[in-house]
Amino acid sequence: MPADPPPILQVQDLRLAHPGQPPLFDGLSFELPPGLTRLDAERGKTSLLxxxxxxxxxxGxxxxxxxxxLPGEGAGSVAAIDPRDPAWDPLTPDALxxxxxxxxxxxxxxxxxRHLARFGLHEHRAKTLGMLSTGSRxxxxxxxxxAGGARLNLLDEATAGLDRPSLDALEEALAAEAARGDRAWLLAAAWGLEDRLPWAGVLAP
Structure with missing residues (x-):
């Protein structure tokens, strides 16, 4: 049998706490292999991402x-793009x-x-992000x-606000990423895709 590929990310004894509050995670250790990993946690999913x-x-x-x-180091190593960021508001998709x-x-x-086309975004290219719906953002x-090519990709509530065609497009794109096997994807709250994607693992701290 072929050996399992080495993990892309290894985390040892992570401790994460907001000031003045009990830790969300204390001593958390895990590895992320290439492919798709689902993050199932009762609390702290967004904070961990x-x-x-x-x-x-x-x-840690x-x-x-x-x-x-160290998280935040290395251009191109991590993609964590927050569609709720107000700094996007004056930008068109291409300017972003x-x-x-x-x-x-x-x-x-x-x-x-290709992904702009699959998500039906061409008609919105001249609009600023502040003009778009939550789902379109x-x-x-x-x-x-x-499109970013990062080694580690973090998606929070990736399916929230998506219509059925866009959900199908996302499923197709992520399945293709899983087959490529050269990047790690950590998805928190992938509603509607839990049983439809080839997960490499589940992180349930």
Whole structure:
């Protein structure tokens, strides 16, 4: 039998707490293999994703592709694109893509165009994100993440606000990513896709 591929992310003894509150996680250790991992936790899912993205302080040992790493370090290593960010409001989808590209040097323009089409976003390209619905903003974030080429990809409530065609498009795209096997995806609250994707594992801290 072929050996299992090495994990993309290794986390040892993570501790995460908001100031003045009991820790959400204390001593959490896990590995993320290539492919899709579902994050099932009673609390703290968004906070854990933010900690891995480097936008929320946490302590612990982190290794990315076998090398010591700190969340937030390394251009192109992590894609964690929050569609709720108000800084997006004055930007069109393509202007947002131009802003993201320096942070995602493995960006694939052809993939960006393909996912914009699959999510039905071409008619919105001249609009600013502030003019779009919550679901359309999320589709822009998903298209950018799928085009970004990052080794570690963090998706929070990826299916929230999606219509059926967009949910099908996301399922197809993530299944293709699972088959590629060269990136790790951690999905929190993947409603509607729990039984429809080839999960490499479930993280249930």
């Amino acid at each position: 933010r900690a891995l993205a480097g936008t929320l302080p946490a302590t 040992g982190f290794r990315l592709d076998g090398r010591s790493w 893509a131009e802003r993201l590209r320096p942070r995602l040097p493995r960006w694939q323009p052809a993939d960006w165009e 999320r589709k822009v974030a998903l298209a950018a993440t799928l």
